[in-house]
Amino acid sequence: MKTYLDWSEYQDAGMGDAYADIPKTGGNFAKAVAVCINSRLCESSGKGVMCPSFRIDEKGDHSTGGRVRLLKAALNGELGEAPFGHPGLAEAMDLCVSCKGCKRECENKVDMAAIKIEYLAQRNAASGIPLRTRLFAHLPLWLYRWPWLGRLAAWRNRMPWLARLGERWLGISARRRLPEPTARRFSPPLAEQDPASGEGVREVVLLVDTFTHYFEPEIAHAALDVLKAGGYRVIVAQPGADAADPARPLCCGRTYLAHGMIGEARAEASRMLAALQPHVAAGRPIIGLEPSCLLSLRDECLALGLGEAAARTARQALLFEEFLAKELAAKTLRLTFKPLANPALIHGHCHQKAVGAMKSVRKILKLIPDFDFELIESSCCGMAGSFGLEAEHAEVSLGMAELALLPELRAAPNATVVAGGFSCRRQIAESGAGRPIHLATLLQKALA
Numbered sequence: 001m002k003t004y005l006d007w008s009e010y011q012d013a014g015m016g017d018a019y020a021d022i023p024k025t026g027g028n029f030a031k032a033v034a035v036c037i038n039s040r041l042c043e044s045s046g047k048g049v050m051c052p053s054f055r056i057d058e059k060g061d062h063s064t065g066g067r068v069r070l071l072k073a074a075l076n077g078e079l080g081e082a083p084f085g086h087p088g089l090a091e092a093m094d095l096c097v098s099c100k101g102c103k104r105e106c107e108n109k110v111d112m113a114a115i116k117i118e119y120l121a122q123r124n125a126a127s128g129i130p131l132r133t134r135l136f137a138h139l140p141l142w143l144y145r146w147p148w149l150g151r152l153a154a155w156r157n158r159m160p161w162l163a164r165l166g167e168r169w170l171g172i173s174a175r176r177r178l179p180e181p182t183a184r185r186f187s188p189p190l191a192e193q194d195p196a197s198g199e200g201v202r203e204v205v206l207l208v209d210t211f212t213h214y215f216e217p218e219i220a221h222a223a224l225d226v227l228k229a230g231g232y233r234v235i236v237a238q239p240g241a242d243a244a245d246p247a248r249p250l251c252c253g254r255t256y257l258a259h260g261m262i263g264e265a266r267a268e269a270s271r272m273l274a275a276l277q278p279h280v281a282a283g284r285p286i287i288g289l290e291p292s293c294l295l296s297l298r299d300e301c302l303a304l305g306l307g308e309a310a311a312r313t314a315r316q317a318l319l320f321e322e323f324l325a326k327e328l329a330a331k332t333l334r335l336t337f338k339p340l341a342n343p344a345l346i347h348g349h350c351h352q353k354a355v356g357a358m359k360s361v362r363k364i365l366k367l368i369p370d371f372d373f374e375l376i377e378s379s380c381c382g383m384a385g386s387f388g389l390e391a392e393h394a395e396v397s398l399g400m401a402e403l404a405l406l407p408e409l410r411a412a413p414n415a416t417v418v419a420g421g422f423s424c425r426r427q428i429a430e431s432g433a434g435r436p437i438h439l440a441t442l443l444q445k446a447l448a
């Protein structure tokens with residue numbers, strides 16, 4: 001079986017273990033699936049169970065281990081001629097929101113988010129790529145080529161009949177609002193475009209992802225303000241002059257990965273890596289604001305077969321909060337903050353939690369004098385990229401948000417809500433439980 005991601009990291013997994021139960025086909029991908037020891041801990045009841053889809057309906061097939069059992073059956077030839085299109089497996093995999101909760105919490109670290117990318121690539125290869133998948137996956141390209149898409153999204157959001165048409169034709173839930181790109185995309189201030197270095201000034205690179213660039217450019221400006229206040233010279237990552245279409249913003253390929261379009265994801269990631277290599281070679285930290293985008297440089301990009309450039313970049317890629325916390329630990333952070341009036345509730349993006357970045361968020365928030373804040377104990381917000389917009393998932397998506405996140409927010413209506421992910425902020429704002437901001441925006445407000 002041809003696989004689309006590089007699974008060589010698992011080549012020794014389960015070898016010499018008579019009980020490993022590695023499926024007959026699938027090579028190293030099968031070994032990654034067989035990492036699960038079928039303990040069924042992910043199917044126990046209780047608040048802390050990792051998998052949000054299992055927490056919603058408590059069906060075994062909708063847990064991490066349940067997905068593994070179905071995948072093993074598929075790889076062992078038990079699900080028929082077209083195993084990846086098998087309805088039971090397809091439903092189980094579609095309900096995985098790629099939160100990486102299992103990678104962090106499963107006792108054997110099953111990486112179902114990565115397995116789902118391979119699964120979707122296999123399904124796309126077997127039965128073609130549906131129109132809705134193409135629409136969502138190519139979003140960065142559409143936003144660049146067709147600036148009028150913002151007006152179309154706004155019309156659709158204001159005209160229920162158009163939303164109903166979109167649900168019937170494309171399967172995009174009429175109940176949910178589409179994100180509306182801003183008319184003023186991110187444009188770096190001129191000083192940040194100049195990579196010349198000053199004596200003794202620390203240079204850092206800011207990665208402005210697709211979502212920040214087209215929907216919330218104010219977050220990038222807030223990050224620039226905070227970093228500049230800390231004395232850093234900020235270079236905004238840009239495509240090189242020799243890149244194809246140098247005016248097109250950089251993109252990590254996340255929307256393609258999320259839909260199993262590996263070739264397109266690889267092309268975007270390569271373009272990004274090419275642009276970052278001079279900065280990586282100069283030892284500059286690469287700082288990102290959107291967790292799923294920045295962290296794909298440290299995770300999924302390494303499985304795209306992009307060689308040493310990907311590995312070198314991964315070592316220097318940091319979330320905004322991780323960078324600040326690292327500087328704090330090294331006693332080189334020169335930021336002072338003033339008190340803020342409101343208390344705050346903090347919702348971590350699943351991928352932030354998966355890499356332990358909430359510890360960094362906590363350390364940085366403690367620098368704000370007398371700041372009253374609390375980290376919300378919750379799993380996925382349920383939006384998960386395009387998942388919450390899909391007609392068949394809209395209700396499950398809201399159910400996931402209601403498990404813990406929305407009740408906690410409603411209980412503290414005056415709190416400032418901080419959320420790291422674009423999808424999380426949309427889920428919260430749409431539910432009317434707050435008007436969330438990014439950590440960079442909060443710190444910008446708190447600059448002394």
Ligand code: SF4
Nearest residue numbers: 036037040042065106
């Ligand atoms: S996914 Fe992890 S927790 Fe669930 S059955 Fe497998 S090993 Fe156990």
Ligand code: SF4
Nearest residue numbers: 051096097099100102
């Ligand atoms: S990535 Fe999240 S939703 Fe998917 S199996 Fe793991 S815990 Fe469940």
